[in-house]
Amino acid sequence: MIVSTLLSALATIAFAILNQVPKKAIIPAGILGIVAWLFLNGALKNGANVIAANFMASLAVSLLSEVFARYYRMPVTVFAVPGIIVLVPGMDAYFAMRDFVTHRYMNGMSMATETVLIAGAISTGLVIAGVLMRSIWRQRKHGTR
Amino acid sequence: MDEEQIWRLCMLAGHQLLRYGAETSRIEETITHFAVSAGVKMDHVQCFVTPTGIFVSMTTPAGTTTRLERVSGSRILDLDKVTQINELSRKMQRGECSVDEALIKLEALDHAPLLYSRPVQILAAALSSGSFTIILGGAGLDFIYGAVGGIIAQELTRWTVRYVPRFFAVLLASLVGSLFAVFISIVGLSKHEGVIIIGAILPLLPGLAVTNAIRDLLAGDLLAGVARGAEALFTAAAIAVAVALAISIST
Numbered sequence: 001m002i003v004s005t006l007l008s009a010l011a012t013i014a015f016a017i018l019n020q021v022p023k024k025a026i027i028p029a030g031i032l033g034i035v036a037w038l039f040l041n042g043a044l045k046n047g048a049n050v051i052a053a054n055f056m057a058s059l060a061v062s063l064l065s066e067v068f069a070r071y072y073r074m075p076v077t078v079f080a081v082p083g084i085i086v087l088v089p090g091m092d093a094y095f096a097m098r099d100f101v102t103h104r105y106m107n108g109m110s111m112a113t114e115t116v117l118i119a120g121a122i123s124t125g126l127v128i129a130g131v132l133m134r135s136i137w138r139q140r141k142h143g144t145r
Numbered sequence: 146m147d148e149e150q151i152w153r154l155c156m157l158a159g160h161q162l163l164r165y166g167a168e169t170s171r172i173e174e175t176i177t178h179f180a181v182s183a184g185v186k187m188d189h190v191q192c193f194v195t196p197t198g199i200f201v202s203m204t205t206p207a208g209t210t211t212r213l214e215r216v217s218g219s220r221i222l223d224l225d226k227v228t229q230i231n232e233l234s235r236k237m238q239r240g241e242c243s244v245d246e247a248l249i250k251l252e253a254l255d256h257a258p259l260l261y262s263r264p265v266q267i268l269a270a271a272l273s274s275g276s277f278t279i280i281l282g283g284a285g286l287d288f289i290y291g292a293v294g295g296i297i298a299q300e301l302t303r304w305t306v307r308y309v310p311r312f313f314a315v316l317l318a319s320l321v322g323s324l325f326a327v328f329i330s331i332v333g334l335s336k337h338e339g340v341i342i343i344g345a346i347l348p349l350l351p352g353l354a355v356t357n358a359i360r361d362l363l364a365g366d367l368l369a370g371v372a373r374g375a376e377a378l379f380t381a382a383a384i385a386v387a388v389a390l391a392i393s394i395s396t
Contacts, residue, residue: 003279004279004280007276007279007280008276008280010272010273010276011272011273011276011277011280013272014268014269014270014271014272014273014276014348015269015273015348015352017261017265017266017269018266018269018270018273018299018348019222019223019224019352019353020222020223020224020225020226020259020260020261021224021225022224022225022228022260023225023260025224037280073231073232073235074228074231075167075168075171075224075227075228075231076360077166077167077168077224077227077353077356077357077360078224078227078228080356081224081352081353081356082352084352084356085347085348085350085352086280088347088350088352090277090281090343090344090346090347090350091281091282091339091340091343093343093385093388094339094342094343094388095339097385097388097389097392098339098392098396100389101389101392101393101396102396123355123359126356126359126360127359127363130359130360130363131363134363
């Protein structure tokens with residue numbers, strides 16, 4: 001568990017470097033990787049549905065990315081893009097493709113559907129965080145509503 | 146106020162932001178900020194940015210002019226440069242930097258070396274792919290195989306993206322990366338073929354395109370959002386097809 005948490009930080013940082021993020025953003029990216037991993041596995045261990053778990057992890061990462069973006073005065077994408085990479089349902093997609101290739105179409109369809117739903121859950125997390133921060137930010141800027 | 150300089154500044158900033166992978170609303174805002182800080186009235190600047198072109202219209206005492214710039218060619222994802230251009234526009238808004246100075250800085254950015262050198266990037270590709278293989282359930286030596294697969298996929302993308310659109314480059318790279326993993330498992334070095342495949346190609350996934358598509362749609366830039374969403378879907382489909390092709394050889 002500790003090893004995989006540290007590895008998810010390492011994977012996130014390395015992915016951030018591949019996207020050429022500013023040097024100041026590297027440590028926050030690692031933190032986001034750990035947050036994503038802990039939220040995902042914490043939710044799964046407590047019996048959450050895999051789709052709900054991905055949603056919660058994505059929401060946590062997206063909100064934290066918005067906060068980091070304001071704090072470091074950098075675009076949100078600098079943090080959100082590496083932050084969600086740990087959540088990407090790569091193995092589900094692989095199993096779906098393997099089932100399709102071996103003519104087990106029903107199994108493949110169910111795996112593929114789950115992959116799409118997880119991807120949707122991750123996007124929803126990003127959307128909700130974006131909407132929340134947008135409304136808070138507007139409020140502060142204009143003072144009203 | 147030298148109008149030609151303002152035009153050059155706005156178009157160059159827009160062009161660069163688009164190529165380095167910024168969100169559409171950020172590009173439009175930055176162009177407007179540059180123009181306003183240079184002395185154009187706020188409601189006299191209009192711009193419309195799509196993933197392949199920039200339209201800017203400005204009204205000055207000399208009259209209204211609209212210019213269009215076609216942006217094509219490969220995208221170089223570089224969030225550090227996006228951040229730098231962002232900072233520059235803030236600096237100019239505060240009046241700490243003139244149009245000419247900003248223009249010189251932007252032009253220098255085009256030729257500036259990447260923040261992370263080639264060896265660092267190869268190391269990063271290896272570490273990220275290697276780590277993913279272990280996170281996803283691989284063991285021991287799978288880290289090395291994943292890392293090698295990741296380097297192959299990453300370097301191949303970097304090379305082919307110069308000649309073809311990104312999703313064709315990713316198709317080719319993930320095919321070769323997956324074939325490498327299939328080879329490793331056929332030879333008998335590892336039983337975790339799937340883990341190595343996914344570890345190697347995970348860094349190729351269109352994370353930036355998806356995030357940008359969502360943020361564009363949220364900001365109301367429907368055209369750009371849909372176009373980028375389509376780009377992300379094409380890329381994901383290309384990777385899926387490449388993996389399917391590679392696995393079908395092994396079964």
